[in-house]
Amino acid sequence: LAKTTQPISMDSYEGQEVNITCSHNNIATNDYITWYQQFPSQGPRFIIQGYKTKVTNEVASLFIPADRKSSTLSLPRVSLSDTAVYYCLVDRGDDKIIFGKGTRLHILP
């Protein structure tokens, strides 16, 4: 599985757009990029997944450039409740996925 690298922590303010970038230089052709979110005292939960270009759902957008060596999770107009750890994963579609340390996002009022 390709290794991912993302910032350890980020701070932002309520109402702003937050972009978290993840690098995955060794991503393979069959790999998908998946993001999970973990709130304090809860298990992680899936938020978005993509292969290339742009994916958008009710929670976030995911931007993936043509070379797929990086991806950017975009959270529009964050609120205090978006404070969480965000994990970028490379997912081959088999059972096993590996979680890194994630990015600890802290939203300030």
Place this chain on the structure above:
Amino acid sequence: DAGVIQSPRHEVTEMGQEVTLRCKPISGHNSLFWYRQTMMRGLELLIYFNNNVPIDDSGMPEDRFSAKMPNASFSTLKIQPSEPRDSAVYFCASSSWTSGASYNEQFFGPGTRLTVL
């Protein structure tokens, strides 16, 4: 849908005691995962099952840890004997895995916070 159910939610025990953590996956899911999370090591995959069969237990730290899945609706993770360094939050997750599917969303339980004194 009740989601993944774990019990107990909190467990405090003394070093040397046996600890059993329980998990009920989402009905219809065919894969089950046990994770351990600590501040130092993050979220680590311990073992996972597919159709009740252990597929990869390479993350199990040592022989003191064992996991079973006797049927599709129940799994246990046992630590015997427990040690203070086993203190962590243990998560169970399940998924409905299909060969060739593009991705495999895992649904996590609320976790069991284990403290070994």
